[in-house]
Amino acid sequence: MNKHVIPQAEEPLKQNNHQDNHLENIRDFEIQDYLRLDLFPHFMCPGCGHGIALRALLWAIHIQGIDKNKLAIVSGIGCSGRVGTYIDANTYHTTHGRPLAFATGLKMARPDLHVVVITGDGDCLAIGGNHLIHAARRNLDITCIMLNNEIYGMTGGQVSPTTPHDRFTTTTPAGNIEPVFDASRLAEAAGAGFVGREVTIHVPRLRDLISEGLDYKGFSFIEVMSDCTEINGRKNDLGSSSEMVLGQTRNMRPNEYDNNVVDHPFRPNSLNTGVFVKSDRPEYGASYRDMVDGIQKKQKGH
Ligand SMILES: Cc1ncc(C[n+]2csc(CCOP(=O)(O)OP(=O)(O)O)c2C)c(N)n1
Numbered sequence: 695m696n697k698h699v700i701p702q703a704e705e706p707l708k709q710n711n712h713q714d715n716h717l718e719n720i721r722d723f724e725i726q727d728y729l730r731l732d733l734f735p736h737f738m739c740p741g742c743g744h745g746i747a748l749r750a751l752l753w754a755i756h757i758q759g760i761d762k763n764k765l766a767i768v769s770g771i772g773c774s775g776r777v778g779t780y781i782d783a784n785t786y787h788t789t790h791g792r793p794l795a796f797a798t799g800l801k802m803a804r805p806d807l808h809v810v811v812i813t814g815d816g817d818c819l820a821i822g823g824n825h826l827i828h829a830a831r832r833n834l835d836i837t838c839i840m841l842n843n844e845i846y847g848m849t850g851g852q853v854s855p856t857t858p859h860d861r862f863t864t865t866t867p868a869g870n871i872e873p874v875f876d877a878s879r880l881a882e883a884a885g886a887g888f889v890g891r892e893v894t895i896h897v898p899r900l901r902d903l904i905s906e907g908l909d910y911k912g913f914s915f916i917e918v919m920s921d922c923t924e925i926n927g928r929k930n931d932l933g934s935s936s937e938m939v940l941g942q943t944r945n946m947r948p949n950e951y952d953n954n955v956v957d958h959p960f961r962p963n964s965l966n967t968g969v970f971v972k973s974d975r976p977e978y979g980a981s982y983r984d985m986v987d988g989i990q991k992k993q994k995g996h
């Protein structure tokens with residue numbers, strides 16, 4: 695497709711008929727159909743979890759049967775943000791911390807597009823934290839994929855709001871003493887209609903979580919526990935990339951085991967996985983359009 699042309703506005707999105715061919719779509723997924731292969735080789739370090747998350751996202755897009763001409767990927771700055779530029783769709787690589795603000799404008803102007811934000815823990819929770827809170831509060835129909843590698847990867851490994859206690863970073867040379875921000879609980883408290891978390895080691899579970907988030911009509915926040923092998927891993931002796939990915943299973947507990955999780959200081963029972971919230975809150979774009987319709991009818995004297 696021509697990546698520079700954004701199609702004209704049409705009716706707001708309608709439900710996909712994806713349910714019927716769900717299984718077929720799982721099987722016939724070919725990742726290269728969704729990538730800008732002319733940009734390869736990509737920038738990611740070997741073993742980086744962001745690549746696994748990208749695969750899961752593209753697979754979910756395929757399962758949902760989303761037309762690439764109707765897909766807008768909005769990303770911020772960071773290794774996470776650069777991931778979006780490899781997707782063969784309408785891509786919008788914005789400024790650090792602001793992809794949700796750009797995505798909000800885009801979705802309001804073009805309700806016919808599926809708008810997906812790819813952001814990082816620094817991008818979304820530090821400089822962009824305010825935008826996350828308000829995007830969740832409004833419940834506009836955007837899917838936000840936050841790649842949480844617990845570090846500022848792109849800029850060489852500074853501490854982020856999700857860096858675990860005692861972790862060494864370039865800005866915490868004696869170990870991090872700040873408590874950890876729980877992004878999913880923050881999004882939930884702010885009102886996000888759909889919230890879920892998954893690890894990259896379980897690709898089918900991650901794919902299905904993202905797929906459910908894409909299908910949700912409202913603000914869906916999906917926290918992907920990713921790994922920065924090169925910076926975070928090396929500095930903290932976390933082992934090879936496969937050891938880091940396997941380590942995710944030690945820290946995570948599926949949601950259904952909620953009553954049986956092992957407490958961990960600064961991560962008390964909170965890093966479970968699965969769908970945490972799926973509500974029927976009104977979607978902001980639809981409410982806004984209804985309001986405008988009402989005003990216009992009144993002005994016309996109906
Ligand atoms: C306004 C502004 N401030 C700071 C930066 C520098 N900067 C670029 S990426 C980044 C952090 C990225 O971390 P994260 O969002 O977690 O993404 P990751 O690289 O870990 O995937 C920072 C601070 C910038 N580009 N713009």
Ligand code: SF4
Binds near residue numbers: 843848925
């Ligand atoms: S620096 Fe870290 S986050 Fe960035 S590509 Fe390398 S491993 Fe991934």
Ligand SMILES: [Mg+2]
Binds near residue numbers: 815841844846847
């Ligand atoms: Mg990060």
